[in-house]
Amino acid sequence: MSADYDRLFHSSGDAVQTADDVDSDGPTSEVTTSGPGRSEVTPPPMPLAPSMTQAAPPPRQAEVTTQMPTTRPAPPLRQQPNGMLRTPAAPGPAGARFEQQRPAPTPLSRPAPAPAPSQHFAEAPSDADAVVRVGQPAATSAATIGNHRAIDALSHVGVKSAVKMPPQRGWRRLLYVLTRINLGLSPDELYEMELHTRIRRNARDSYQIGVFGLKGGVGKTAITVALGSALSKVRGDRILAIDADPDGGNLADRAGRQSAATIGDLLSDKELARYNDIRAYTSMNGSNLEVLSSEDYSGARREFNDEDWKGATGIVSRYYNLVLADCGAGLFQPAARGVLSTVSGLVIVASASIDGARQAAITMDWLRQNGYQDLLGRSCVVINHVVPGKPNIDIEDLVQQFERHVPPGRVVVLPYDKHIAAGTEIQLDLLGKDFRRRTIELAAALSDDFDRLERR
Known part of the structure; x- marks a missing residue:
């Protein structure tokens, strides 16, 4: 009797313990009662081996899910009597009323792949900048190329016209x-x-060019008029030639005198406020070259000096783009020193003779020895045939000798011209074809210095 009681008591204890397991861990065993005083415990089904279960798919990379927090931690795995682990069931009540809405996952950007060990990175950027890899071309920005506009670069692109x-x-x-x-x-x-x-290059400010020659009769005045006329006809802007010869030059007569006014009259006028006020003192030829004549030598009280030159250029430089100076034969005169102190270009005139070549060489040496080396680099040498016939000097050899002291292409040979030799008013259209072409080449060589920085 006691044995049956003990067996029944322990069987009931096992049943109770199994019921507790059901309440806590889910249904694991089943208790049946076959009759009064007897109960049987049905063991739970044997779990499958781990090798027989289907492997769960691996979690996706960079996939973020949101899980609701559980009310209690998951129970630990229990050891079964047969030595196998039992996987507990997921706790929590079931039913529609107990289901909680799971919030939608927030879309996150996929992280950049990790760089290879052989790659190197530049200096760590700020939070607002991206990482720039060394060795890879970075994106070109406006700060990299400067302030240059893309439309400005198109001006240098060659375009072929469909019409010749x-x-x-x-x-x-x-x-x-x-x-x-x-x-x-x-x-x-x-x-x-x-x-x-x-x-047609742009000449900033008022570009001044002096025409010099140590020997008289080499054609300085004629070259000044021809050069000024060519510049004025091609450029189309205001160009003025000033007679800076203190020994009574005839620049106004060779260009076509229209006004009897002189530099002295211009300097004495204190009410000059516009271009038309200055135009009343100048003469203009057919090529729109304006000329300001010097004082009449017979009635002048003093010679033209450096103060007159600086005073005149201080007035006219505000209204004329180019100013040419027809200078005298000396370099030690005050007028010549005043011209050399302000001009940015120089024309050294020599006759096609051995004597004229020596005078031109002396002029270049004097400029180099007296602090005008930079001005010599912006000078042109003109070999002028003032008499017809073949000269007594090798012109080609002379050109090569002068090109050693001035930049290449700045030695111009002017042929003999009958219109120049006549001594009358010089008209550009009446000059010979070769003389006009050489004058245009002289003007182009001087214009190459308009955009240089070595300006006075």
Whole structure:
């Protein structure tokens, strides 16, 4: 009897313990009562081996999920009598009323892949900047290329026109007039257009050019008028030539005198306020070159000096883009010193003779020895044929000798011209073809210095 009681008591204890397990861990065993005083415990089904269970898929990379916090921690795994681990069931009540809404996951950006060990990174950027890898081309920004606009760079791009410019002279012009066959400009016309483009360079402030020559009769005044007329006709702006010869120059007569006013009259006028006020004291030729004459030598009370030059240029430099000075034969004169102190370009005139070549060489040596080395670098040498016929000196050899002291292309040889030799008013259209072309080349060489920094 006691044995049956003990067996029944322990069986009930096991049943009670199993019921507690059901309450705490879920249904693991089942208790059945077959009759009064007897109960049987049905063991739970044997769990499958880990190898027989289906492996769960690995979690996705960079996938973020939000889980609701549980009310109690998950129970630990229990050791079964047969030595196998039992996986506890997930606790929590079931049913629709107990289901909680899971918030939608916040979309996050996928992190950048880790760099290879061989890659190197630049200096750590700020929070607002991205990491820049060394060795990879960085994005070009406005700060990298500076303040240059993209539209400005297009001005240097060559563009071919669909229409050719018709020729203006030669057999190409004749063919175009007769047959309307346009072969375009000749090489000589293209070269002339290039010279005109160089002459049209912008001259900042008032660019001043002096025309010098130690020997009289070499054609300084004629070259001043021809050069000024060529510059004025090609550029189309205001250009003034001033007679700075203290020994009574005739610049106004060679350019075509229209006014009897002189530099002295201009300097004595204290009410000059506009261009028209100055225009009343100048003369203008057919190429729109204006000339300001010096005092009449017979009636002048003193010679033209450096104060007169600086006073005149201080007035006219506000209204004229280019100012040319027709200087005398000496370099030690006050007027010559005043011109050398303000000019930015120089023309050294020599006759096509051995005597004229010596005077030009002395002028270049004097400039170099008296502190005008930079001005010599912006000078041009003109070898002028003042008399007809072949000279008594090798012109080609003379050109090579002068090119050692001035930049290349700045030694110009002017041929003999009958219109110049006549001594009358000089008109650009009446000059010979070769003389005009050489004058244009001289103007282009001087214009190359308009954008240089070595300005006075």
